[in-house]
Amino acid sequence: MKLLRDNARTVVLTGAGVSAESGVPTFRGGSDSLWAKFSPEELASIDGFMANPTLVWEWYSWRRKLIGEAQPNPGHEVLAKLEKHLSKFTLVTQNVDNLHQRAGSEQVIELHGNIHKNKCLRCGRPAPESAFATDQIPKCSCGGMIRPDVVWFGELLPEAALNAAIVAAGSAELFMSIGTSALVFPAADLPVIAKRRGAYLVEINLEETRISPHADEVFHAPSGEVLSALWDQIRVDDKSRPNTVVD
Ligand SMILES: [Zn+2]
Incomplete structure (x- = not known):
């Protein structure tokens, strides 16, 4: 070359x-993954996030852990x-x-985007990557929910x-x-x-x-x-x- x-x-x-x-791993992992039963839209779209932010955050926590272990x-x-x-x-x-x-x-x-970054759903401000607890969706100082700073289905x-x-x-x-x-x-x-x-x-x-x-x-x-x-x-x-x- x-x-x-x-x-x-x-x-x-x-x-x-x-x-x-x-x-x-691929998006949801193999067919035996516990995430395989969810549609991509449920896990990675704004509609999915609004419908069930806890589910989406749990999924991202799982992916971040796997990705963090990869070299x-x-x-x-x-x-x-x-x-x-x-x-x-x-x-x-x-x-x-x-x-x-x-x-x-x-x-x-x-x-x-980058899976290790977050941003506010409302004001767009970058937010630190913090540990996600299942009972608590991270919130911005403006009150908006924090989401992963990645491009979801249907987004530009x-x-x-x-x-x-x-x-x-x-x-x-x-x-x-x-x-x-x-x-x-x-x-x-x-x-x-x-x-x-x-x-x-x-x-x-x-x-x-x-x-x-x-x-x-x-x-x-x-x-x-x-x-x-x-x-x-x-x-x-x-x-x-x-x-x-x-x-
Ligand atoms: Zn905000």
Whole structure:
């Protein structure tokens, strides 16, 4: 992948596949999970929250615990190193699990929010992550209920994050779509935007997606493996150049 070694404007979009390699379970867990009997809308929509905030908070407490126990995988680590190594690098994620930051990524555009953050339902003010007790929904000083700061079904993506992602995609020379099924819009449009504007499009995903036929290079393999191999290649290339220091 020649462009990855150059000083090219590089944009990476990550999705659930990257988290799955860290053992982060799918939305409600497996079919034996105690949450499987609830619909996604009951657990992650404003209507679901208004109907039963205790249920929603219990579910988020469960997810936060599982996510807190997960560890960043080699794919997260390579992306954190690329941020430091490449001068024009933008990381965009659909994941809410904070694993990119825990791996060392400093600038992360979070399209779907962050499960470790909260905000007030009424005034929107950020609220600290506090222990949830089943008999008590956290409240803001304004009296509004506190909710997780993630994008629920039927909600718009955070405008600033989406705009930043679109601008980055539009000027990308290399765009890497990693571990995303390319089905959730508008994030799924980002590789298309980049490709139309002339970016070299690379897809890393276990399965074929609707992006695959448009990609210049496709890797149907775990992202941790592919990214580790790419990073090794960068190091080899850099060492063969004079006066180049690689950490
Ligand atoms: Zn408030």
